[in-house]
Amino acid sequence: MHIPDGYLSPATCGTLYVASAPFWYIALRKVQRLLSTRLVPLIAVFAAFSFVVMMFNLPLPGGTTGHAVGMGIATIVLGPWGSMLAISVALLIQALFFGDGGVTAFGANCFNMAIVGSLVAYAVYRLVAGRAALTSSRRVVAAALAGYLAINAAALIAAVEFGLQPLLFTDASGAPLYAPYPLHIAIPAMMIGHLTFAGLAELIVSAGLVAYLQRTDPALLKLTAPGVANSEDGVREVARKGGWSVTRPLWVGLAVLMIATPLGLLAAGTAWGEWGPSDFADPALRAQITSASGASAPAVAPAGLERLATVWTAPLPDYAPPFMQSEVFGYMMSALLGVGLIIAVTLLLSWLLRRNQQNDPSLPEPGSAHLL
Numbered sequence: 001m002h003i004p005d006g007y008l009s010p011a012t013c014g015t016l017y018v019a020s021a022p023f024w025y026i027a028l029r030k031v032q033r034l035l036s037t038r039l040v041p042l043i044a045v046f047a048a049f050s051f052v053v054m055m056f057n058l059p060l061p062g063g064t065t066g067h068a069v070g071m072g073i074a075t076i077v078l079g080p081w082g083s084m085l086a087i088s089v090a091l092l093i094q095a096l097f098f099g100d101g102g103v104t105a106f107g108a109n110c111f112n113m114a115i116v117g118s119l120v121a122y123a124v125y126r127l128v129a130g131r132a133a134l135t136s137s138r139r140v141v142a143a144a145l146a147g148y149l150a151i152n153a154a155a156l157i158a159a160v161e162f163g164l165q166p167l168l169f170t171d172a173s174g175a176p177l178y179a180p181y182p183l184h185i186a187i188p189a190m191m192i193g194h195l196t197f198a199g200l201a202e203l204i205v206s207a208g209l210v211a212y213l214q215r216t217d218p219a220l221l222k223l224t225a226p227g228v229a230n231s232e233d234g235v236r237e238v239a240r241k242g243g244w245s246v247t248r249p250l251w252v253g254l255a256v257l258m259i260a261t262p263l264g265l266l267a268a269g270t271a272w273g274e275w276g277p278s279d280f281a282d283p284a285l286r287a288q289i290t291s292a293s294g295a296s297a298p299a300v301a302p303a304g305l306e307r308l309a310t311v312w313t314a315p316l317p318d319y320a321p322p323f324m325q326s327e328v329f330g331y332m333m334s335a336l337l338g339v340g341l342i343i344a345v346t347l348l349l350s351w352l353l354r355r356n357q358q359n360d361p362s363l364p365e366p367g368s369a370h371l372l
């Protein structure tokens with residue numbers, strides 16, 4: 001679901017940057033109190049979790065791969081605005097350092113996963129959970145549905161973005177300049193895998209972590225359960241305990257996941273719509289693209305795709321540091337580096353927002369703003 005550079009036209013990328021910008025702005029304003037208190041680790045741990053869980057590639061029908069995103073559980077704990085920020089930070093680190101998702105397509109990827117995914121997850125969770133008790137099994141079911149529908153909504157939006165390219169952007173001969181497959185091919189190709197394995201993975205992650213938090217720290221579920229208790233209670237309780245202290249079990253679990261990330265290497269193939277320009281010229285890979293898409297792959301990459309694919313070269317492409325001979329160890333080290341970068345970016349955001357709050361008296365004081 002990480003759209004690379006070259007699959008969307010510059011006009012499409014620009015439009016989706018503009019569409020995402022208001023949500024980023026509102027999210028920063030909404031979560032200013034979270035980032036101005038001892039709750040910084042809460043944002044960081046869910047951004048890091050999203051980054052790591054996306055490294056666990058799953059085999060999908062057609063020989064492609066997919067993954068969970070963590071948007072369901074991030075939304076349930078942080079609220080939709082906190083989730084938008086956390087997942088956007090994870091996507092930024094992936095694009096800049098690991099080439100997972102394009103720099104030009106960063107706005108599109110954030111719009112699909114961080115924004116649409118978080119809003120759908122929040123709406124579904126609140127609707128299904130209602131006023132059920134924090135420890136009710138109904139909230140586990142709500143989390144499962146929220147994660148499943150959120151990732152599929154994000155996949156559908158991405159498929160539409162892919163499918164519109166050959167309709168809107170062609171060369172003088174009528175050949176597609178960017179993503180080559182129209183809507184009737186792009187939508188089934190994207191949705192079959194997400195309605196099955198990737199969607200089920202997001203369902204299990206969301207439901208499993210809510211069930212875990214119900215037993216260990218239900219205060220973390222109060223933010224999106226105002227019908228049960230004032231959402232401010234969860235914020236105050238976590239702040240009182242101390243952000244790093246209350247999230248310690250989550251960091252321990254994340255460390256275990258980082259060690260297990262090489263399991264994501266077992267899934268062969270590339271995610272649909274993430275093939276490089278050279279793949280279209282390789283007969284074996286072109287056959288794979290044809291099989292996954294249900295339509296003949298072009299013999300050469302579209303001209304616009306080939307031109308934009310090299311706009312940014314990530315220093316550690318595909319989570320494979322070139323100076324490491326072991327693919328498994330390199331993958332684990334990439335996970336560790338990515339999490340470290342996410343913590344650094346979150347701390348920087350916290351410092352910038354605190355500084356901005358001190359200089360702007362119109363901004364709410366910590367503890368006075370609502371996040372939802």
